[in-house]
Amino acid sequence: MRVALIYPPTCDPTAPYLAVPMLTGFLRTNGVEVLPIDANVEAFDFLLRPAPLSALAGQIEQRLRALEERPALDHTEQLAYAALFRARGDARAVPGAIAEAVAILRDPERFFDPEHYARAVDTIDAALRVVSAAYHPLRLDFTAYRTPFALLTPDEIARDAAPERDPFDGYLRDDLIPRLRKAGAGVIGLSVCFPGQLQPAYAFALKLKQALPEAHLTVGGPAITQLLIRLRGPDLARALGPFDSAVVFEGEHSLLALVRALEAHGAAGQGQPRGQGTDRAPAADLARVFAGLPNIVHRDRLLGAKYLPGHASEDLRVLPPPDFEGLALDRYFAPRLVLPYDPTRGCYWGKCTFCHYGLAEVGTASYRERPVEAMLAHLRALSQRHGTRYFYFSQDSVAPKTLLKLSAALAESGLDLAWATDLKPEKYLTAERAQVLRRGGAVACALGVESGSPRVLGLIDKGAPVEVVGEVIDRLDAAGIAVEAMCFTGFPTETAAEALQTIDFLDARRDQVASFIVGEFDLTHGALVAQDPARFGIEQVWQVEGDQLGTGLFYREAVPSKSGDDPARVDQALDQLAAGWLLRRYPWAGSLSTAHTVFYYQRYGKGVLRALARRVRGGVIGARAVTVAARFDLAVAARAEEAEARIWNHLVRELRQVSRDAYQALAAELPAQRPRARRYRIAAGEVPVAVTAAAAKRPAKGRRPSHRVNALR
Numbered sequence: 001m002r003v004a005l006i007y008p009p010t011c012d013p014t015a016p017y018l019a020v021p022m023l024t025g026f027l028r029t030n031g032v033e034v035l036p037i038d039a040n041v042e043a044f045d046f047l048l049r050p051a052p053l054s055a056l057a058g059q060i061e062q063r064l065r066a067l068e069e070r071p072a073l074d075h076t077e078q079l080a081y082a083a084l085f086r087a088r089g090d091a092r093a094v095p096g097a098i099a100e101a102v103a104i105l106r107d108p109e110r111f112f113d114p115e116h117y118a119r120a121v122d123t124i125d126a127a128l129r130v131v132s133a134a135y136h137p138l139r140l141d142f143t144a145y146r147t148p149f150a151l152l153t154p155d156e157i158a159r160d161a162a163p164e165r166d167p168f169d170g171y172l173r174d175d176l177i178p179r180l181r182k183a184g185a186g187v188i189g190l191s192v193c194f195p196g197q198l199q200p201a202y203a204f205a206l207k208l209k210q211a212l213p214e215a216h217l218t219v220g221g222p223a224i225t226q227l228l229i230r231l232r233g234p235d236l237a238r239a240l241g242p243f244d245s246a247v248v249f250e251g252e253h254s255l256l257a258l259v260r261a262l263e264a265h266g267a268a269g270q271g272q273p274r275g276q277g278t279d280r281a282p283a284a285d286l287a288r289v290f291a292g293l294p295n296i297v298h299r300d301r302l303l304g305a306k307y308l309p310g311h312a313s314e315d316l317r318v319l320p321p322p323d324f325e326g327l328a329l330d331r332y333f334a335p336r337l338v339l340p341y342d343p344t345r346g347c348y349w350g351k352c353t354f355c356h357y358g359l360a361e362v363g364t365a366s367y368r369e370r371p372v373e374a375m376l377a378h379l380r381a382l383s384q385r386h387g388t389r390y391f392y393f394s395q396d397s398v399a400p401k402t403l404l405k406l407s408a409a410l411a412e413s414g415l416d417l418a419w420a421t422d423l424k425p426e427k428y429l430t431a432e433r434a435q436v437l438r439r440g441g442a443v444a445c446a447l448g449v450e451s452g453s454p455r456v457l458g459l460i461d462k463g464a465p466v467e468v469v470g471e472v473i474d475r476l477d478a479a480g481i482a483v484e485a486m487c488f489t490g491f492p493t494e495t496a497a498e499a500l501q502t503i504d505f506l507d508a509r510r511d512q513v514a515s516f517i518v519g520e521f522d523l524t525h526g527a528l529v530a531q532d533p534a535r536f537g538i539e540q541v542w543q544v545e546g547d548q549l550g551t552g553l554f555y556r557e558a559v560p561s562k563s564g565d566d567p568a569r570v571d572q573a574l575d576q577l578a579a580g581w582l583l584r585r586y587p588w589a590g591s592l593s594t595a596h597t598v599f600y601y602q603r604y605g606k607g608v609l610r611a612l613a614r615r616v617r618g619g620v621i622g623a624r625a626v627t628v629a630a631r632f633d634l635a636v637a638a639r640a641e642e643a644e645a646r647i648w649n650h651l652v653r654e655l656r657q658v659s660r661d662a663y664q665a666l667a668a669e670l671p672a673q674r675p676r677a678r679r680y681r682i683a684a685g686e687v688p689v690a691v692t693a694a695a696a697k698r699p700a701k702g703r704r705p706s707h708r709v710n711a712l713r
Contacts, residue, residue: 004185021322056134057091078640087133093684097621118618161203220247237304246297321378356526393421407440425472434479444482452505453498482514482606490521545657620684
C-alpha cells in the first residue's frame, strides 16, 4: 500500500519542516512506499505567480464594481469595500513583479543585497494582501489562515473550503489531486503541526475525499492532536470531519500500525458511514480494523468516535533520521537549503506554566535524546546527500549539556556545518562552553527569555533568574553567536511596569541581542495556567457557545492586569526599542528562528539587523502611485472595522456565544454607508490617501509592521 504524506499550508515556505520527513524515514525503514509532499511550499509556489495574481487583481476590481453599484453599503459590505480598496495598489503592481521577487529569494547573489531582498519581501507580502482581499474576509500570511467564523462548526469549515473562498483550490484541482490519483496512494495522511494549517487541512480533506473516495484519509500532528484529545464521543466525531481516522500524539508507530491494519484487512477507502456521500463500508468495519490499536481515532456506532489511549512518546534512540528524498527541495523560497533535524524531542525543563507545545496533553512532551554518535552520523549523511551545510536543530528545548557534546563532536569531525536552535538560558552556559558551541557551528540561538520581571519569571517557573539570563546572552554574544530573545507581555497579573521591565532588559543589551520578539500572552488549553487558573489570578476561563471544535479559549483576571495601567505606554516603548533593529514578520530575515535570518547572520555577522535598521528602504517592485475615484468614503468604511471589533468583543466576552445569526443581528443594527465620492492616491505597500490640496503635498504612509508578531509561528 502506497502512502502519501502531505504537509498543508499555511507555514514557512523557505525551508522544509520536520514532520513529514520524520514519518517518511520511519515508514520507509519499515518497507512502506511513501510519497512525501510539502503542499505548503508547492501551493504558495503555485499561487505566487503572475497568472493567478492577475486573475485575483481582476477579482478585486470586479468585487469593487459590484459594491459601488449599490445604493448603500451595510456593515459587512463596508468591511469588504475597505479591504478591497486598500489592496488596489498592491493588485496593480504584484502580478508584474512577483516572478522577479521570487527569483531574488532564490538567487544566491541578489538575496544578500539588502535592498533587493527588502523589495522582494515587500512584494511577496503585498501579494499575500492581494490574496486576502480577493478572498475577503480571509486573512492569510505564512503563520495564519483566518476568517471570522473559521473552525466554529463543520458547516463553517465546508463554507470556507468552497472554491470561491479557498485560494488553494486551484493547486488541489490542477496539481495535487491528479498527482495523487496517478500515484495510486491507498492512504493519504495530512500532518497538521500549527493552528494556521487547520482550516486548509480540512479543506484539503473535503476535496480529496470527494476526488479520491477509495483512499483512506488520515490526519495527525501537534495541532490536530491538541484539538482532538479534548473531545469525546459526538464532539470527537464532528471534529474528525472528512477524515477516516486520525493519529494522536507522536505518530511513527501508530501510523505504521494503521497502514498494516489496512493492508491486512484490505480496508483502504473504508471510512465514513453509509449515507455521507460514499458507498463504502459502514464505520463498524473500520472500528474492527483498528480494534486494539492505540492512539487511532475512528468512528464508533455507539459513541460517535473514540480512540484507545496509548504511548505518547517514541523512543528517539531507535528512530531513523528524517528522510527528505522525494520532496521538491528546489522550490523553497531561499537561495540555499536548510534542513531541520531533531537531536532531541520534548523539553528537558518541562515546567513553564504558559507552555503547551508539542505532542502532549498538558505542558510539553517528555524529554528524549538520540545518541550523540547517531546525531553526528545523521548530520554527515544528510549534509552529503543534499549538498548543504545548513541545519536547524528542531525540538522543544535541547539540554545545554547535550548540545555541548554535539558541538564538540561536530568541531572534531571537520564537517563545517552551520546551525541554529532554540535554547533555554542556563547558568551552565559559561563563556568557555559558549566558545565550544561556536566552534561546533552555532550561528544563532533563540533564547526563551520570556520576561524581564523577576516576579513574572517566578510565575512562569522559568528556572533562571533574570540576572542569569543576561549573563548567558553576554557569553553567547561574546563567543560570536547571534542571540535572539523570545519574550512576551500580558501574562496574568502582569502590570505595565513589569512589562516595561522586559523592554528595559532588552534595551540594556541592545548591543548583544541580535534580534528579538515581544509577543502577547495567549491562553491555551494544555498550559498549566489553564489547568489551575486561580493560582495565576484568573477568575474565569471559558469557551464560547457555538464553537463546536473548542478552538478558542478566553479568560478574565480577578484584577485586570493592564486595562487601567496605560498599555499604550508599553506599545510605544516597544516601538521605540524596535527601531534599533530591522525586524520583519516571520519567516523573513529579521524574524526569529528562520532560515533567511541565519543566512544573513552567516554572511554579515550577528549585528546585521542592527546595522541595517536605518539603511534599508525596500518597497514593492514596480510600485507606482495613481489617483483613482471611490464612490464611498474610505474613512467611513474604516470605522466599520472599529464596530466589528466591538461586535466580537460583545459576542465573545459578554454574550459568550458565537453564531452567524447572532453576528448578523448585531451587524444589522449598524448604520448603512451612503455614497460620498472621493479620490484617493494608491500605490503598492501604501495606505490610500485622500487627494486634497494638503494631502497632495504629504508623502504616502507605508504599512507599518507590528513588532509584536515579527516572529510568531
